[in-house]
Amino acid sequence: MPGASAQILRNAWAGPGAPTVDRFRPLLIAAVLALAAASLFFGARSAAAGTGAPGSTAAGFAIEEGLPLSGLRSDDPDERIEAVESIALSGHALAGRVLRAIEDERLVWLEERGWMLLAEGGAAVPPPGAQTVGVNNRVRAALENAQAFLALGDSDVQRRREAASTLEGIEAVRYLEALTAAWQRESDSVVRQALLLAVAKLRLQSPEASLRLEAVRALALAESSAVRRQLQDLLGLDSTGFREPDPQVREAARVALAAMDARLRKFEWIAAAFSGLSLGSVLLLAALGLAITYGLMGVINMAHGEFLMIGAYSTYLVQQLFRRFAGDWIDWYVLAAVPLAFLASALLGIVLERTVLRWLYGRPLETLLSTWGVSLLLIQSCRLLFGAQNVEVENPSWLSGSMALAGDIVIPYNRMAILAFALVVLLGVYTVLQQTRAGLFVRAVTQNRAMASCTGIPTDRVDTLTFGFGCGIAGLGGVALSQLGNVGPDLGQQYIVDSFMVVVLGGVGQLAGTAIAALGLGSVSKILEPFTGAVLAKIMVLLFIIAFIQRRPQGLFALKGRSADA
Amino acid sequence: MKRRSFLTSSAVALSCSSISTAFSQSREAIKVGILHSLSGTMAISETALKETALMTIEQINAKGGVMGRPLEAVVVDPASNWPLFAERARQLISQDKVAAVFGCWTSVSRKSVLPVFKELNHLLFYPVQYEGEELEKNVFYTGAAPNQQAIPATEYLMSKDGGAAKRFFLLGTDYVYPRTTNKILRAFLKSKGVKESDIEEIYTPFGHSDYQTIVANVKKYSAGGKTCVISTINGDSNVPFYKELGNAGLKAKDVPVVAFSVGEEELRGVDTKPLVGHLAAWNYFMSLKNPENDAFIKLYRDYARAKKLPNADKVVTNDPMEATYIGIHMWKQAVEQVKTTEIEKVIDAVGGQKFKAPCGFEVSMDKTNHHLHKPVFIGEVRADGQFNVVWKTKGPLRAQPWSPFIPGNESRQKA
Numbered sequence: 001m002p003g004a005s006a007q008i009l010r011n012a013w014a015g016p017g018a019p020t021v022d023r024f025r026p027l028l029i030a031a032v033l034a035l036a037a038a039s040l041f042f043g044a045r046s047a048a049a050g051t052g053a054p055g056s057t058a059a060g061f062a063i064e065e066g067l068p069l070s071g072l073r074s075d076d077p078d079e080r081i082e083a084v085e086s087i088a089l090s091g092h093a094l095a096g097r098v099l100r101a102i103e104d105e106r107l108v109w110l111e112e113r114g115w116m117l118l119a120e121g122g123a124a125v126p127p128p129g130a131q132t133v134g135v136n137n138r139v140r141a142a143l144e145n146a147q148a149f150l151a152l153g154d155s156d157v158q159r160r161r162e163a164a165s166t167l168e169g170i171e172a173v174r175y176l177e178a179l180t181a182a183w184q185r186e187s188d189s190v191v192r193q194a195l196l197l198a199v200a201k202l203r204l205q206s207p208e209a210s211l212r213l214e215a216v217r218a219l220a221l222a223e224s225s226a227v228r229r230q231l232q233d234l235l236g237l238d239s240t241g242f243r244e245p246d247p248q249v250r251e252a253a254r255v256a257l258a259a260m261d262a263r264l265r266k267f268e269w270i271a272a273a274f275s276g277l278s279l280g281s282v283l284l285l286a287a288l289g290l291a292i293t294y295g296l297m298g299v300i301n302m303a304h305g306e307f308l309m310i311g312a313y314s315t316y317l318v319q320q321l322f323r324r325f326a327g328d329w330i331d332w333y334v335l336a337a338v339p340l341a342f343l344a345s346a347l348l349g350i351v352l353e354r355t356v357l358r359w360l361y362g363r364p365l366e367t368l369l370s371t372w373g374v375s376l377l378l379i380q381s382c383r384l385l386f387g388a389q390n391v392e393v394e395n396p397s398w399l400s401g402s403m404a405l406a407g408d409i410v411i412p413y414n415r416m417a418i419l420a421f422a423l424v425v426l427l428g429v430y431t432v433l434q435q436t437r438a439g440l441f442v443r444a445v446t447q448n449r450a451m452a453s454c455t456g457i458p459t460d461r462v463d464t465l466t467f468g469f470g471c472g473i474a475g476l477g478g479v480a481l482s483q484l485g486n487v488g489p490d491l492g493q494q495y496i497v498d499s500f501m502v503v504v505l506g507g508v509g510q511l512a513g514t515a516i517a518a519l520g521l522g523s524v525s526k527i528l529e530p531f532t533g534a535v536l537a538k539i540m541v542l543l544f545i546i547a548f549i550q551r552r553p554q555g556l557f558a559l560k561g562r563s564a565d566a
Numbered sequence: 567m568k569r570r571s572f573l574t575s576s577a578v579a580l581s582c583s584s585i586s587t588a589f590s591q592s593r594e595a596i597k598v599g600i601l602h603s604l605s606g607t608m609a610i611s612e613t614a615l616k617e618t619a620l621m622t623i624e625q626i627n628a629k630g631g632v633m634g635r636p637l638e639a640v641v642v643d644p645a646s647n648w649p650l651f652a653e654r655a656r657q658l659i660s661q662d663k664v665a666a667v668f669g670c671w672t673s674v675s676r677k678s679v680l681p682v683f684k685e686l687n688h689l690l691f692y693p694v695q696y697e698g699e700e701l702e703k704n705v706f707y708t709g710a711a712p713n714q715q716a717i718p719a720t721e722y723l724m725s726k727d728g729g730a731a732k733r734f735f736l737l738g739t740d741y742v743y744p745r746t747t748n749k750i751l752r753a754f755l756k757s758k759g760v761k762e763s764d765i766e767e768i769y770t771p772f773g774h775s776d777y778q779t780i781v782a783n784v785k786k787y788s789a790g791g792k793t794c795v796i797s798t799i800n801g802d803s804n805v806p807f808y809k810e811l812g813n814a815g816l817k818a819k820d821v822p823v824v825a826f827s828v829g830e831e832e833l834r835g836v837d838t839k840p841l842v843g844h845l846a847a848w849n850y851f852m853s854l855k856n857p858e859n860d861a862f863i864k865l866y867r868d869y870a871r872a873k874k875l876p877n878a879d880k881v882v883t884n885d886p887m888e889a890t891y892i893g894i895h896m897w898k899q900a901v902e903q904v905k906t907t908e909i910e911k912v913i914d915a916v917g918g919q920k921f922k923a924p925c926g927f928e929v930s931m932d933k934t935n936h937h938l939h940k941p942v943f944i945g946e947v948r949a950d951g952q953f954n955v956v957w958k959t960k961g962p963l964r965a966q967p968w969s970p971f972i973p974g975n976e977s978r979q980k981a
Contacts, residue, residue, distance in 0.1 A: 077727050136727055136946060136956040137843045141819035169820075225789035226820065232790060268786075275778035282776070380605065387876030388609040390805060394837040395813070402813050408785045412813035415778070485775045485806035490607055494773045494802070529779045534770040535740050 067092050069115050072102070072133045080133065081142040085174050088146035096150045103143050105132040145170050152182045157191070164194035168201065169226040176202045197222045204230060209246040216249055220256035223264065225408045231257050267406040272526060278415040280522025281422035282484065284515055286495040287502035288422075288429060289474030291514040293349075293467055295503050296446050299357055300368045303375035304499055305492020307471045309382065310348060311341035311478020312487045316391045331396040334479065341475040349471025353464050361463075375492065382489040390488035399483060418480045425476055426515055432469070433511065442466050446509065505545055507555030517556060595638035596631075596907060598623065598894075599658035601669025601679070606646025607773070607801060611886070612671050614831055615693060616641060618887040619668050621869040622894040632898050633905060640664055648678045655679040659688045665907035666691065666897050668890060672800075673697060673743045680705070689909055691893035694886045695826065695848075697746035698967045699975075706896070706916055707937045708889040710849050711965035712750050716796075718942045719824050719847035720751055722957050723794045724758065728845075728944075729822050731794035733764040735784050740769040744798035747826070751796060753971035764791065774803050777810040785814070788821045795823040804828050808836050811844075818843025818946070829884035833951040841947045845956075849925055849940040850888040853952045856926035862891065863924075882951075888924050892938065895921050896931055927962050937965030 068090060071083030084102070087095050098117065101107040106118040108130035116130070135143070144166060151163035167179070176199065183195040200218035203211050216234070219227050234244040234253045244250050286308060293301045318337040322330045352374060360367045395414055402410035433439035441462045444452040453459045481491065502521060506513030521541060528537040549555075600619045602612035623637045631637060640662045644651040651670065658664050659682070666689040670676045673696050683690050683704040695710040722728040734755060738744025748767055755765055766787055768780060787793055799807055804827070811823065824845040830852050833841075852863065863883055870878040900915035901907055917933035927941050939962035945953025968975040 134956075135954070137729060137819050137822060138727060140843055144819070225785060228789045229791060268782075271782060272779075275776075275782070278778060279776050383605070383609065385876070388604070388613040389831065389834055389877070390610060390802070392834060392836065395809070400813060400837075400840070402815055404815075408789075408815075409782075410814055412810070414809075414813060484809060486802050488610060488802065490610075490802065493607075494775060525776075526779055530783065533768060534774055534780070538771055 066090075067094065067098060069098075072107070073109055073131070075134075077134070077136060077138055080139050081172075084139065084142045084146050085172055088149050089174065089178060096147065099143055099147050099150070102133045103135065103140070103147075105135070108132055141169075142172070145172065145175075149175060149178070152186075152191075152195075157188050160186070160188060160191045161194070164191045164198070167198040168194055168222065168224055170198050170201060173202055173205055193221075197227065201227060201230065204234070209249060212244070212246065213249050213252055216252040216256055220252075220259050223260065223406050223408070228257065228260055231260075264406055264409060267409045270405060271409045271411065272530075273523075274411055274415070276523030276526035277519060278419055278522070279526055280519035281419040282481065283498055283502050283522055284422045284518035285418070285425065285477035285480045286474075287499040287506075287514055287518055288425060288511075289345075289470045289472075289477060290499045290503050291506070291511060292429070292470030292473060294500070295506075295509045295511075295514065296442065297463065297466055297470070298364075298508075299361075299467065300364050300371065301470075302368055302372040302496065303352070303378060303492075304474055305494070305496035306375045306378040306382075307345045307349065307474035307492070308478040308481060308495055309378070309487075309489065309492040310345045311475030312393070312482040312491055313382065313386065313391070313478075314341035314344045314475065315479045315482040316386075316393050316487055319393060331398060334396055334399070334483070337479050338476060341479045342472040343475075345475025345478070346468040346472030349474075350464055350468035352471075353467040357467065358460070358463065379489045379492070386489070388489060390486050393482045393487045395483055414483045418483065421476075421480055425473065426511070429473060430511060438462075438465065501542075501545055505548065505555055507557035510555070510557040513555055513557035593635050595636045596901075597638045597640050597662055597664040598897075599655075599662065599664035599667040599669070600639055600641045601644060601651065601654055601658065601667050602671065603646040603675075604641075604643040608646040608671055608675075610802065611831065614881075614884070614887055615669075615671070615890050617869070617873070617875065618866065618883075618890045619894060621866060622891050624869065625865060626894070626898055632901050644675070648672075648674050651675045651678045652682050655682045655690075656686070659683075659686045665689075665901070666912070668693070668893055668897075670694070671886070672741075674741065676700075676705075677742075687909055689897075689913060691890075691897060693889035693893055697743045697750075698965075698969055699746060699972070701935060701967050703913065703936075705936060706893065706931065707965070707967070708893040708896075709886060709938075710940055710942075711937055711967045712747060712969050713966040714849060714940050714942055714963050715826055715847050716747050716751055717754055718957075718959065718963075719826070719845070719944055720754060720796065722845075722847075722944050723796075723822065723824060727956070729794060729819075730792060731822075732760075732791040733787060733793040734760065734766070735787055735793055735795045736765065736767045736798075737780065737784075737795055738767075738769055738798035739772055739774070739800045739803060741772070741800075743800070744769065747798055748796075750969045750971045753969075753973075757971065770799070770803065772801065772803070775806040777803075777807045780807075781810045781814045781816060784821060785816060793821050795821060797823055797825040798827060799825070800827045804832050805836050808841055808844075812837070812840030818845070824944075829886075830882035830952065831884045833947065834880070834882065836951075838947055838951045839949050842949050844947045845944055846947070846953060847942065847944050848885040848953075849942060850883075850885045850923075851943055851945050851953045851955060852883045853945070853948075853954065854924070854926055854943070856924070858922055859924040859926065861924075862888070883924075889938075892921055892923050892929060929962055932964060935965060935967055937967055938962075939964050 068083055068086040071079045071086070074080055074083075084099065087098055098107060101117050104120075106120065108116050108118060110116055110127065110130055148163035148166035151159050154160055154163070179195060179199050179202065183192060183199055186192045186195060196218055200215040203215035204219075206212055206215070216231065219231060231253045235250060236243050242250060244253065289307060290301065290304045293299050293304065315334065315337040318340055319330075319333045322333040322336070356370055356374065357367065360370060399414040399417055402412040403416070404410050433442060441452070441457050444455070444457055445459050445462045449459055478491075481495070502518045503514055505521065506515070506517030524544070525537050525541050528540055532540065600616055602616040603609050604613055604616060620639055620641070623639050626632065627636045640658060642654040642658060644654045655667060658667055668691045670679060670690070670692050671694050676692055676696070679690065680702060684702065688704060690705045691708060692705055693708050695715050696707070698711045723731045736748045736751060738748060752765055752767070756762075768783075770780070784793070784795055797807070804825070818841070822843065822845055824847060826847060828846050829848060866883050866887070867881060870881040875881060896916055896919040897912070899919050899921070900912050904911040904915045906912070917931055917936065920928050920930045923929045925941055925943075930939050932939060941962050942959045943955050944957040945955050948954050970976070
């Protein structure tokens with residue numbers, strides 16, 4: 001049986017699973033580390049010497065034969081791609097593992113040993129002199145298709161569906177026969193549909209016009225831009241005339257393109273509306289804290305942005321803590337960061353109010369200067385603590401990726417979550433201010449401080465707590481911002497102008513105004529951007545606000561209050 | 567009362583911002599100026615260059631200094647404030663009497679200090695890739711000119727391995743470097759027969775953070791033919807851009823993005839797993855394997871640990887850092903060659919200097935155009951935030967500061 005010899009795996013130096021390897025792993029690692037240190041020390045000399053003792057360098061398989069691996073060593077990416085496809089089509093039991101290993105740079109070539117498969121999980125250090133397979137974008141795409149092709153044999157329907165949707169972009173005709181066979185034996189309708197598209201896409205390259213015509217008609221149902229591109233290519237010209245010689249096929253392609261575009265247009269509108277709302281929700285989260293500290297209390301808080309930054313850095317710290325102590329729960333660090341960010345910013349806000357701001361009530365210019373100073377102080381101390389570079393805050397897996405509406409029109413999960421989070425925070429702030437006793441005090445002090453004081457409200461403490469609350473909300477905004485952009489010392493500076501813009505436009509002292517202004521500004525910028533470009537859109541929004549404030553200095557909504565009186 | 571205390575405190579702050587560090591008391595030290603923003607928006611990139619400069623100076627001092635005299639770094643902070651760059655440069659030259667200045671990152675900061683260096687006839691080493699269109703006797707450019715970065719990268723994207731791009735989405739931050747580079751690229755693409763309708767040029771303001779519309783537009787644009795994005799987005803905006811790109815599922819195999827201002831340092835703030843395969847073009851990558859680079863990386867790691875820099879165990883090296891390192895060494899070689907720090911003589915001697923650089927090649931300073939001959943590498947982003955070199959030039963290329971793709975430059979190219 002040829003398969004038997006093909007599947008010979010020589011357990012060359014303790015393959016994974018061999019009991020000896022675990023016992024000796026510490027020794028192995030020590031040996032490898034010592035070798036690595038030595039090679040650093042002696043430079044190139046040790047590289048030649050180190051290969052002499054491969055037995056002590058790494059855990060891995062040597063693959064003897066049966067797999068068409070030789071092309072992988074070629075300098076020509078075309079040959080490497082061909083080899084990858086041959087591996088997938090070989091039906092060899094190891095094909096899947098080998099393909100995965102190529103992608104992770106675990107398949108290495110050693111002059112004296114041949115091909116070697118290193119153990120998974122990055123535990124194995126490649127022995128000196130090991131050459132990995134050169135992977136560039138084209139090879140990576142071929143690998144992806146090859147792995148998807150192998151996954152079609154999986155018993156899990158979900159995995160087959162994913163694989164089939166990857167294969168919609170396939171271009172290598174070699175798969176045609178095997179894919180057609182897979183399509184014929186497939187039972188799941190979703191997989192069948194996707195495979196049909198893949199087969200149709202490959203048949204476009206067929207020399208027979210009737211097959212091409214059939215393929216084009218099938219492709220009219222596809223939504224991906226890769227397919228659209230290919231259909232468009234058929235209508236293009238090259239040196240000999242139309243790229244597609246048959247007029248019937250061209251006509252069918254034209255019809256298919258029109259049908260595709262009509263379907264996508266509707267979803268484009270949804271995506272555009274969503275991006276407006278999403279930008280609005282970011283603005284809302286950035287500005288909501290300010291709506292309380294500036295809007296309700298009248299404190300021109302130039303350090304507002306830095307409270308956003310503190311919220312974002314709290315998220316970063318929580319992420320680091322989870323990474324170190326609770327790796328299994330890392331996906332949920334964002335949830336843990338929410339209360340912590342609130343507390344950290346609120347505490348700092350309270351300290352700021354107690355030590356600086358309470359002496360400056362009623363003196364807006366001094367407040368502005370001192371909070372600006374505080375903001376510089378916070379930025380620079382952050383630089384000293386965490387460095388001037390941005391820190392990395394990773395989206396947890398449930399916030400990565402996106403929901404596909406149709407074809408390539410997608411809505412990212414993190415933006416959806418932030419929109420929802422903004423609404424929850426808005427609702428929370430509204431409830432606290434309107435439905436609780438503390439909120440009643442805040443409103444009373446805002447509207448008439450003297451009268452509130454007469455009725456026994458501790459206005460001093462209310463001021464402190466309100467400011468702390470506003471800063472805490474800013475901290476929550478920081479958590480959300482950390483999921484979208486930079487987390488660095490300058491994070492706050494990017495949002496301070498936008499925040500004031502939103503609060504002023506919405507009407508100082510009005511939550512509803514802030515919410516509507518934020519969502520409105522977001523939508524307007526997103527509507528303008530495709531026509532004018534981002535730079536001009538920003539300028540037009542600013543001009544619009546200037547014009548609007550000229551006509552209506554009190555903003556969208558106006559309320560009588562401490563700030564309105566002043 | 568208040569005003570006076572404000573004035574005193576700001577005076578104290580100003581005098582503190584120029585910190586001189588003396589390394590040695592022996593023989594009269596040679597002072598060199600380091601002009602990089604340590605605060606403000608550019609601190610993210612420029613802080614590492616200051617550290618590299620200090621490290622290089624420490625290394626030179628440990629080996630006996632220059633002509634037996636130790637170097638003394640005078641570090642000033644122009645705070646990402648362009649006019650302040652000129653002020654600080656003047657201070658370094660007239661007051662601190664430095665022998666040379668290493669500094670600047672953005673083109674606008676370089677343009678702001680140029681008149682000072684010309685007026686006082688002094689010496690600046692500029693370590694960052696830039697748009698060209700400049701040639702000053704007082705400046706040595708150790709970063710890449712467009713033909714050492716942008717043009718080869720675009721050629722690669724048009725090649726089969728780069729994805730055989732037919733449509734080009736030029737995306738940049740709105741200031742002089744991206745605009746000039748894109749002007750050159752547009753002319754270059756036209757010379758290659760690319761139609762006007764297949765080139766899209768989009769700019770965003772500095773610090774732009776919402777890339778939803780742009781990423782959606784890139785996707786839409788790519789439906790009309792194989793598309794690539796050429797990004798000259800600078801600074802902080804890169805993180806939101808790449809996050810949006812990752813979440814929108816725009817993969818490198820469909821629409822590759824090549825960036826000219828994104829290196830190892832910038833990727834530290836991003837989760838790179840969704841970005842695998844996107845490209846960057848530089849003259850140096852940390853992942854290059856050669857003895858000079860190993861030594862350079864080790865030197866910087868040890869320095870970071872010894873100085874307890876934030877995240878010292880995770881520091882990375884990048885192209886402008888290498889260029890800073892080369893610049894200081896070339897200046898040292900030139901000074902030792904002419905045995906004086908006299909500006910005129912040093913300027914004459916820097917041209918023609920050779921140095922075995924961490925990029926793995928012996929790079930040399932051009933005698934006539936003051937730009938380095940540099941090799942070009944194109945790297946794909948790996949999951950660990952490093953770059954995998956997929957294309958490189960056979961050897962160092964001579965810089966063309968006056969791009970042949972900008973009309974009116976023909977007469978200047980001889981320089």
